[in-house]
Amino acid sequence: MTIMDRKFALCFTWICLFVLLILVLITNFTDNIFYGELDGQLFSEQTEILDEQLFSEPETKISLKRRSLITEKYKERLNHLQQTCLNSTDGFKGKSTDSDFKFNILIDKQHNLFYCQIQKVGTKFIKDLLRKLSQNHKKDKKDNLKNEWKLSDLNLMMENTDKIMFVREPYSRVLSGYVDKLFAPNNVYWDMSGRSVLKKTRDGANNHSLSCGHDVSFPEFVKYIIKSEKQGQNLDRHYAPLYEHCRPCQISYDFIGKLEFFKEDILFLLDYLNIKHGTNITFSDFESETTESRAIFQSQRLFNMREKLERCVSFFNATMRTWREMQIRGLISIHKQFPFDAEYTESHMTKEDLFVAVKNAISSVQNKSEVKAQRDAALIEAFRLVPTADLYALRRFLKPDCALFNYDSMPMKIFDRPYTDKKSLQYFNLF
Structure with missing residues (x-):
């Protein structure tokens, strides 16, 4: 190879490296724009487009993500989460395994719903609501809320579902x-x-x-x-x-509810679901059931566990803990005394006695605030x-x-x- 050939080869190599560097810089720049790292441009641009689409499409066609992005409170939650994820070094992956994650995901294919449950964040209420959606659907009378799906199918399922999660003050x-x-x-x-x-x-x-x-x-x-x-x-x-349950930095959720604004957020969700699926579910459908269902649950649970509990504590102590738990949760006034003494509780109190006592105590609250x-x-x-x-x-x-x-x-x-x-x-x- 001549000296001229070597110079040409060296020059060509430097040109290739320079071009490659330019391509990398362009790719990084466009990625930054796409992920919204430049002053949240992604969300502001989406909102302008969605505002136009909202008025040009029938309500039944407006997605949950669109509704969230044109409602300031829900847009802020999604925007804040996105920016925090993008600014992190590890993507907040946590220690949860694929198996842990799969346990928390419930999917209703009939209604294209993807719900990530987080224990101690209103999961029972939300699952009851979603099941009621299935039961009220004119073409569907069975429970469609399942977590029997393959992790490998996740990406495909997420493309066509409304992805929901609720969080709570830690x-x-x-x-x-x-x-x-x-x-x-x-x-x-x-x-x-x-x-x-x-x-x-x-x-x-x-x-x-x-x-x-x-x-x-x-x-x-x-x-x-x-x-x-x-x-x-x-x-x-x-x-x-919370984040270990639902992988919020890896999945683009369409709606994030908060337990502190539970009724308001549930009403927003219900409005969307009722319009989309032609149902007429109201929050009061669940409120009216709550007092009685809570009383039934507490009395049944206590008596079902009685034999095993008494190996460790007296039945009166267990009953007082149940009563106090409901006072801590703001269901029964802290000034409301349990109506039975230790002797009656241990020897005579029935499941029905406890049910009536709990129901009356909850119903008698005059100042709910x-x-x-x-x-x-x-x-x-x-x-x-x-x-x-x-x-x-x-x-x-x-x-x-x-x-x-x-x-x-x-x-x-x-x-x-x-x-x-x-x-x-x-x-x-x-x-």
């Missing part, structure tokens, strides 16, 4: 998981989680506690979450982070019992959820911590 969800699974009588979770919590957090725990798992305190529960996360151990889905405020009061009381170091460690655990779904990672009502005398406890004083 600190309140932590407390809700504790109250429902460990504070309230629940022999399954006492055995499955309670004993593990005590082994990991309570030095010198007695044999009765270790064998039953019935007396886990909220500070111990928080410490358990922190230690499990630090050790890389997976948590039960009722305690695991005041009783609902008990949720906040219980939250504040519970977190004031948590040592400061553990509270800040919990904040690190909850920070991804707070970032993704735009919640305060340091809410003042929790982090403003005056001294709490344990003798003055109103909600968490049963053990």
Whole structure:
């Protein structure tokens, strides 16, 4: 090869490298525009187009994503999530496996619905609503809500479905998981989680506690979450982070609801579903059922578990925990006393007695706002019992959820911590 040939080859190589570099820069630039990293252009452009389409198409043809993007509140939620995902280095993938993810996805092919359930975020209500949609559909009288599908089919299914998820303020969800699974009588979770919590957090725990798992305190529960996360151990889905359930950075959801605005968000969703599917489901269809169904559920659950519960606590204690759980949830006034004493409860109280007592207590509430405020009061009381170091460690655990779904990672009502005398406890004083 001559010197001229070598020079030509070297020159050609440099030209190719330069062209390749230009192509890479162009590709990165266009990717940035596509993913909305440049001042949220993707969402602003979409909204302008959708505004025109909204008035040119019949209501039945307007997708859930379009409705969300032209409604400021829902657009902001989707936009915030997208920007947070794009700014992350790991895409918030978390520790959940494909199997964990698949468990949380429910698909109704008949109505093209894709719902990702997150435990402790109104899942029972939402599933009841979606099932009612199936039952009210004139061509369909069976339950279509299934999670029997192959992960390999996910992309195809997502193209043609309305993708829905609901989230919740992360600190309140932590407390809700504790109250429902460990504070309230629940022999399954006492055995499955309670004993593990005590082994990991309570030095010198007695044999009765270790064998039953019935007396886990909220500070111990928080410490358990922190230690499990630090050790890389997976948590039960009722305690695991929100984002690990639904992979919100990998799936483009069409609607994100929040438990704090539950009725308003459900009404928005119902309006869309009723128009699209020709149904007439109302929120009151469920409200009227809630009081009675809650009373039935509580009485049946307590009596069904009675034999196993009494190996660990008295039946009166279990009943009082059930009553207190409903006070913590803002269903029964904290001033409403349980109507039966210990002797009657242990020896004579029937399932029907408890059902009537619960139903009457819920129905007798005159100031619903005041009783609902008990949720906040219980939250504040519970977190004031948590040592400061553990509270800040919990904040690190909850920070991804707070970032993704735009919640305060340091809410003042929790982090403003005056001294709490344990003798003055109103909600968490049963053990």
